Amino acid sequence: MNRIMKQIVLAVILSASVLCTSPKTASATWFEPLKVHFLDVGQADCILIQMPNGKNMLVDAGDENDGPEIIRYLQSQGVADIDVLVATHPHHDHIGSMDDVIRNFNVKKIYMPNLPYDTAYYHDLFKIINEKNIPVERAKAGTKFRFGFSVKVDMLAPGSAYYKYINDYSAVLRITHGKNRFLLMADAGMESEKELLSSKRDLKANVIKIGHHGANTGTTMAFLKAVHAKTAMISVGNNNPYHYPSKEVLFRLERLNMTIYRTDQLGVITAISNGNKITFRTNGFK
Numbered sequence: 001m002n003r004i005m006k007q008i009v010l011a012v013i014l015s016a017s018v019l020c021t022s023p024k025t026a027s028a029t030w031f032e033p034l035k036v037h038f039l040d041v042g043q044a045d046c047i048l049i050q051m052p053n054g055k056n057m058l059v060d061a062g063d064e065n066d067g068p069e070i071i072r073y074l075q076s077q078g079v080a081d082i083d084v085l086v087a088t089h090p091h092h093d094h095i096g097s098m099d100d101v102i103r104n105f106n107v108k109k110i111y112m113p114n115l116p117y118d119t120a121y122y123h124d125l126f127k128i129i130n131e132k133n134i135p136v137e138r139a140k141a142g143t144k145f146r147f148g149f150s151v152k153v154d155m156l157a158p159g160s161a162y163y164k165y166i167n168d169y170s171a172v173l174r175i176t177h178g179k180n181r182f183l184l185m186a187d188a189g190m191e192s193e194k195e196l197l198s199s200k201r202d203l204k205a206n207v208i209k210i211g212h213h214g215a216n217t218g219t220t221m222a223f224l225k226a227v228h229a230k231t232a233m234i235s236v237g238n239n240n241p242y243h244y245p246s247k248e249v250l251f252r253l254e255r256l257n258m259t260i261y262r263t264d265q266l267g268v269i270t271a272i273s274n275g276n277k278i279t280f281r282t283n284g285f286k
């Protein structure tokens, strides 16, 4: 490297360090973006989180026929490795295509609640997990991990060993990136919400992925008030037989003046956090 080049490199390093240490620009420039993609998988859940440090987390993997679409979308986003895969609970609309995902990507670690489930798709999932020898850890409240210095993941539920309903075994995740928080409820219902409220922990988030596709089995007013989110994401199928999201849940969200994004109306929805603000990108109306 000649002398002029060295000077140019030094000048670039100096100006970059000024940008990083200046208090006025720190919040705007410090964080690389975090992208949370709510995939359009009909009456099911699949959420891809791309971390600022290049790592990927996938929360659920759609229903049994969603494999090709999930694989295509992940590949279109440049995903090759899935550093953390979360099977929130063993219902078909959350783990139905997880075996396809594991077959097509390099999955490094899996979290799932301790709840064996005697179905063909659950057995298919374990077959491929064992074949590929992927480490599985129990999803439970209190589990924490980080992606680089800027993203923290807290598992807030399940906090108990037994629940009446399988949905309440759901792994509930909170992702923190700078000032922004995303709360992913999976299919958690009232029992899980009650437990979270009684834990007295700070549940505040900017974006909440509404539990159980907007069913009136949860998303209570008390819980929504504690979370105090401005934006609600609902992963739900067009004309689904359950008539989700329920009128009661939509009414509560509207009463709190929340902005509602629905995959049945908008297709894939991507929330992009810079650690300070969150912007939303959609494919537009379907």
Ligand SMILES: [Zn+2]
Pocket (backbone or CB within 6 Å): 044, 045, 091, 093, 094, 187, 212, 213
């Ligand atoms: Zn579900």
